[in-house]
Amino acid sequence: MRKLFQLCVFACVFFFATPVDAQTLFGETVHLELTPRNPAPNERVDVRLNAYSVDVSGASIRWFIDGVEQDSFDDEYEMTTMLGALGTKTRITAEIYRPGRSTLSVTEVIAAQSVDLIIEPQTSAPVFYKGKPLPAPDEEIRAIAVPHTGGSDVYTYTWKLGQEVLGGAAGRGKDVVTFTMPRRETLLTVSATDSRGVYVGGRTIRLSPNNPEVLFYEENLLRGMRQNAIGNTLTLPQESETTIHAGVYNLAQDLFETSNRLYWLLDEERVYTHNQDGQSLTLRNEGGSQRVEVGFFAQNTDSLTQFVDDSFMLFFQ
Numbered sequence: 001m002r003k004l005f006q007l008c009v010f011a012c013v014f015f016f017a018t019p020v021d022a023q024t025l026f027g028e029t030v031h032l033e034l035t036p037r038n039p040a041p042n043e044r045v046d047v048r049l050n051a052y053s054v055d056v057s058g059a060s061i062r063w064f065i066d067g068v069e070q071d072s073f074d075d076e077y078e079m080t081t082m083l084g085a086l087g088t089k090t091r092i093t094a095e096i097y098r099p100g101r102s103t104l105s106v107t108e109v110i111a112a113q114s115v116d117l118i119i120e121p122q123t124s125a126p127v128f129y130k131g132k133p134l135p136a137p138d139e140e141i142r143a144i145a146v147p148h149t150g151g152s153d154v155y156t157y158t159w160k161l162g163q164e165v166l167g168g169a170a171g172r173g174k175d176v177v178t179f180t181m182p183r184r185e186t187l188l189t190v191s192a193t194d195s196r197g198v199y200v201g202g203r204t205i206r207l208s209p210n211n212p213e214v215l216f217y218e219e220n221l222l223r224g225m226r227q228n229a230i231g232n233t234l235t236l237p238q239e240s241e242t243t244i245h246a247g248v249y250n251l252a253q254d255l256f257e258t259s260n261r262l263y264w265l266l267d268e269e270r271v272y273t274h275n276q277d278g279q280s281l282t283l284r285n286e287g288g289s290q291r292v293e294v295g296f297f298a299q300n301t302d303s304l305t306q307f308v309d310d311s312f313m314l315f316f317q
Contacts, residue, residue: 032108038202040114041086048078049094064093083112113149115201126247136250137183137209138303145175145190155192212250214308219243235315241284252300265295285316
């Protein structure tokens with residue numbers, strides 16, 4: 001009876017499955033790798049068996065999905081399957097049969113759930129711009145995690161910007177985070193776990209800082225703002241006037257509400273307007289033919305990387 005007990009203990013050490021990997025008494029480890037790492041509902045997932053530390057000479061490999069053997073993947077190190085609808089779980093098992101040695105088995109349960117990321121850069125754009133503002137270096141970004149898990153649990157979120165854990169640690173219910181955009185391309189990652197500490201999903205996106213720019217628009221008291229930007233030149237007939245609006249993209253959102261450095265130039269000479277925030281310049285052609293270079297400069301004094309400087313030629317006829 002004692003010999004039988006010892007045999008059972010020995011067998012249990014050599015054959016066991018975990019959600020991540022399996023390991024033998026001799027340190028041999030096998031695990032499953034998923035591509036993509038966080039598959040969404042109804043998405044194809046590639047599963048690869050990593051058994052580099054295991055002696056597999058003469059071994060055979062069998063794959064199982066929810067306990068059903070997949071003969072088409074016999075002796076393959078990779079298999080492919082489709083996940084089900086939101087909230088379903090797929091159990092993938094790989095077994096390595098080795099002549100004269102114990103069988104190794106590893107299992108991964110893949111939940112069909114996902115986490116979306118909503119990125120809200122706190123940067124400038126003209127009021128008529130219908131697109132989303134873009135991240136700018138040294139400016140704040142607000143990120144929101146939206147889990148699609150089919151459950152109602154309050155999740156714990158871990159946010160990482162590059163290798164830095166935002167906030168220093170994970171936070172329960174912390175589905176919103178704010179941070180400063182770095183001056184180089186960076187990965188933002190969020191992962192969510194449930195109340196039992198089980199991983200339920202995550203998402204990684206690549207954030208790229210965008211250079212600020214200014215485009216010029218004509219503004220008419222009767223017709224409003226023309227949404228087609230002025231090109232390299234603009235012609236102003238005699239006895240007429242126009243208001244030029246500087247549409248600034250990817251600078252501080254409150255650029256025109258704070259004491260930042262900005263001004264207009266006419267032939268490289270600074271001019272100051274009666275416009276309250278300095279974003280518009282009104283010009284009138286009193287007669288005569290000439291050309292003037294109209295320029296605009298703006299800088300966020302809190303960041304050396306945030307400034308715009310551009311111009312166009314205005315022809316008086």
